Amino acid sequence: VRSQIVGCGSYLPARKVDNAELAARMDTTDDWIVERSGIRQRFIAAEGELTSDLAFNAAERALAAAGIAGSAVDLIVLATATPDHTFPATATKVQRRIGMKHGFAFDLQAVCSGFVYALSVADNFIKSGQVQTALVIGAETFSRILDWNDRTTSVLFGDGAGAVVLRANRGKGSTQDRGILSTHLHSDGTHHDLLYVDGGPSSTQTVGHLRMEGREVFRHAVINLASVVGEALAANDLTAADIDWVVPHQANRRIIEGTAKKLGFPLDRMVVTVDRHANTSAASIPLALTEAVTDGRIKPGQLVLLEAMGGGFTWGSALVRM
Ligand code: ACO
Numbered sequence: 001v002r003s004q005i006v007g008c009g010s011y012l013p014a015r016k017v018d019n020a021e022l023a024a025r026m027d028t029t030d031d032w033i034v035e036r037s038g039i040r041q042r043f044i045a046a047e048g049e050l051t052s053d054l055a056f057n058a059a060e061r062a063l064a065a066a067g068i069a070g071s072a073v074d075l076i077v078l079a080t081a082t083p084d085h086t087f088p089a090t091a092t093k094v095q096r097r098i099g100m101k102h103g104f105a106f107d108l109q110a111v112c113s114g115f116v117y118a119l120s121v122a123d124n125f126i127k128s129g130q131v132q133t134a135l136v137i138g139a140e141t142f143s144r145i146l147d148w149n150d151r152t153t154s155v156l157f158g159d160g161a162g163a164v165v166l167r168a169n170r171g172k173g174s175t176q177d178r179g180i181l182s183t184h185l186h187s188d189g190t191h192h193d194l195l196y197v198d199g200g201p202s203s204t205q206t207v208g209h210l211r212m213e214g215r216e217v218f219r220h221a222v223i224n225l226a227s228v229v230g231e232a233l234a235a236n237d238l239t240a241a242d243i244d245w246v247v248p249h250q251a252n253r254r255i256i257e258g259t260a261k262k263l264g265f266p267l268d269r270m271v272v273t274v275d276r277h278a279n280t281s282a283a284s285i286p287l288a289l290t291e292a293v294t295d296g297r298i299k300p301g302q303l304v305l306l307e308a309m310g311g312g313f314t315w316g317s318a319l320v321r322m
Contacts, residue, residue: 001126001127001129001168001169001170001171002127002168002169002171002177002178002179002180002181002321003122003123003126003127003134003166003167003168003169003179003180004166004167004168004169004175004178004179004180005164005165005166005178005179005180005320005322006066006068006165006166006167007062007063007064007065007066007067007068007164007165008062008065008162008163008164008165008286008289008290008293008294009058009059009060009061009062009063009064009065009162009163009164009290010058010061010160010161010162010163010283010286010287010290010291011054011057011058011061011160011161011162012043012159012160012277012287013043013044013045013046013049013054013159013160014043014046015043015044015045015046016041016042016043017041017042017043017044017158018030018040018041019033019034019039019040019041019155022154022155025148026148026149026151026154026155027151028151028155033155036252036254037155037156037252037253037254037274037278038252038253038254038256038272038274038275039155039156039252039253039274039275039278039279040275040276041275041276041278042157042158042159042277042278042280043158043159043160043277044143044158044159045141045143045144045159049141050084050090050141051080051082051083051084051090051139051140051141051161052084052090052093052094052097052139054139054140054141054159054160054161054283055078055080055090055091055093055094055137055139055161055163056093056094056097056098057161058137058139058161058162058163058283058286058290059076059094059098059135059137059163060098061163061290062135062163062164062165062290063098063135063165065165066165066167068133068165068167069099070097070098070099070100071098071099071100071101072133073098073100073103073133073134073135073165074102074103074104074131074132074133074134075103075104075105075122075125075131075133075134075135076091076094076095076100076103076104076105076106076134076135076136076137077091077105077106077107077108077118077121077122077134077135077136077137078090078091078094078105078106078107078108078118078137078138078139079107079108079109079110079114079115079117079118079136079137079138079139079282080107080108080109080114080138080139080140080281080282081109081111081114081140081142081145081197081281081282081311082140082141082142082144082145082281083107086201089105089106089107090107090139091105091106091107091137092105092106094135094137098135103131108121110187110282110310110312110314110316111195111281111282111310111311111312111314112249112251112279112281112282112284112308112309112310112311112314113185113249113282113308113309113310113312113314113315113316114138114281114282114308114310115136115138115162115249115282115283115284115285115286115306115308116183116185116249116285116306116307116308116316116317116318117185117314117316118136118137118138118282119136119164119166119180119183119306119318120183120185120316120318122134122136122166123166123180123183123318126166126167126168131168132167132168133165133166133167133168134165134166134167135163135164135165135166136163136164136165136166136286137161137162137163137286138161138162138163138280138281138282138283138284138285138286138287139160139161139162139163139282139283140159140160140161140280140281140282140283141159142157142158142159142210142279142280142281143157143158143159144207145197145207145208145209145210146209146210147209147210147211150209152212152214153210153211153212153214155278156214156251156252156278156279157210157278157279157280157281158277158278158279158280159280159283160277160280160283160284160287161280161283161286161287162283162284162285162286162287162288162289162290163286164286164289166180177321178300178301178321178322179320179321180318180319180320181236181319181320181321182232182235182236182318182319183316183317183318183319184228184231184232184235184316184317184318185314185315185316186224186228186314186315186316187312187313187314187315188312188313189312191216191220191312191313192312193213194212194213194216194217194220194313195210195211195212195213195217195310195311195312195313196210196211196311197209197210197211198211218252218254218255220309220313221251221252221255221259221309221315222255222258222259222262224309224313224315225248225255225259225307225308225309225315226259226262226263228307228309228315228316228317229246229259229263229305229307229317230263231317232305232307232317232318232319235319236319238303238319240263240264240265242303243265243269243303243304243305244269244298244299244302244303244304245269245270245271245292245297245298245302245303245304245305246260246265246269246270246271246304246305246306246307247270247271247285247288247289247292247304247305247306247307248270248271248285248288248306248307248308249279249284249285249307249308249309249310250272250273250274250277250278250279250280250284250285250287250288251274251279251284251309252274252279253272253274253275256270256272256274259307271288271289271291271292271297271298272288273287273288273291281310284308285306285308289304289306293322298322299322300322301321301322302321302322303319303320303321303322304319304320304321304322305317305318305319305320306318306319306320
């Protein structure tokens with residue numbers, strides 16, 4: 001059994017904030033942000049617009065693309081570091097709104113690697129036979145955990161959501177080889193202080209703000225991403241030349257370029273949205289994947305490699321035959 005991606009969808013809040021607007025509010029410039037990160041704009045959720053709202057909209061679009069009713073979904077795994085509430089899981093709010101009355105729904109927290117983690121978890125439920133149809137969502141409102149007085153972090157992130165519908169492919173007919181071929185997950189708790197939020201229910205009883213040692217995170221990101229992409233290629237007996245598209249987590253254009261160079265992937269086979277979306281954490285990969293599927297770059301049958309790295313540190317990859 002393989003978990004086949006049968007539909008993708010994404011959602012961005014209406015409000016677009018470009019670098020010039022940030023430069024009017026804080027001591028930064030469009031040039032600095034573009035040169036260091038490749039980011040030109042980001043989308044910011046409206047007051048009262050919650051992670052569950054972004055997630056629901058992305059989920060509805062993914063279900064429509066798959067031609068599957070919400071009531072037919074057996075499992076929702078929602079990756080987020082910015083849930084609506086401490087509990088219950090934001091996934092259960094989405095469950096109610098899509099009209100799913102059976103099965104189960106939960107949140108998963110692996111920050112920017114969340115979508116790859118969630119895909120891997122859902123894939124394993126499908127492979128075990130426990131689930132036929134799963135909705136995997138990455139949804140974030142990072143604007144709510146940014147310290148808007150800290151120019152070194154606040155310019156880098158945005159809000160958004162993306163989702164995919166996975167369905168058990170029992171290997172019949174022309175689509176028999178389509179689906180997730182392998183996933184590879186890693187974490188290492190020793191670098192906590194390089195990227196974390198300085199609040200939380202147990203530690204401070206506050207939500208807190210994102211804190212990051214950008215230069216150190218950058219260094220670890222390129223090393224870990226190259227390693228986990230190499231692992232995926234080796235596990236499937238492939239080389240970089242066999243991969244049609246890489247859909248990387250969108251943290252920074254220079255991290256994407258650095259990883260591409262290290263692995264010998266041409267940049268024109270990397271899907272890049274960071275210029276327009278900024279870093280939307282767990283939402284960035286399904287947002288980029290949806291864009292490239294919708295505009296026809298990624299075609300059925302192609303090999304696509306997803307890769308991400310985030311706080312924890314966490315990192316991982318997923319190789320998918322679309
Ligand atoms: N505008 C203008 N100047 C700024 C800004 C800003 N927004 N932010 C920092 N600066 C200044 C700094 O104060 C510093 O000034 P100084 O030299 O006078 O002290 C100077 O710019 C250089 O700062 P650095 O932090 O050394 O700049 P660097 O080239 O490392 O770029 C950046 C910073 C963009 C954060 C980079 O390190 C990076 O991208 N790191 C990866 C972080 C990341 O993407 N994390 C995402 C989460 S994890 C993940 O998803 C992988």
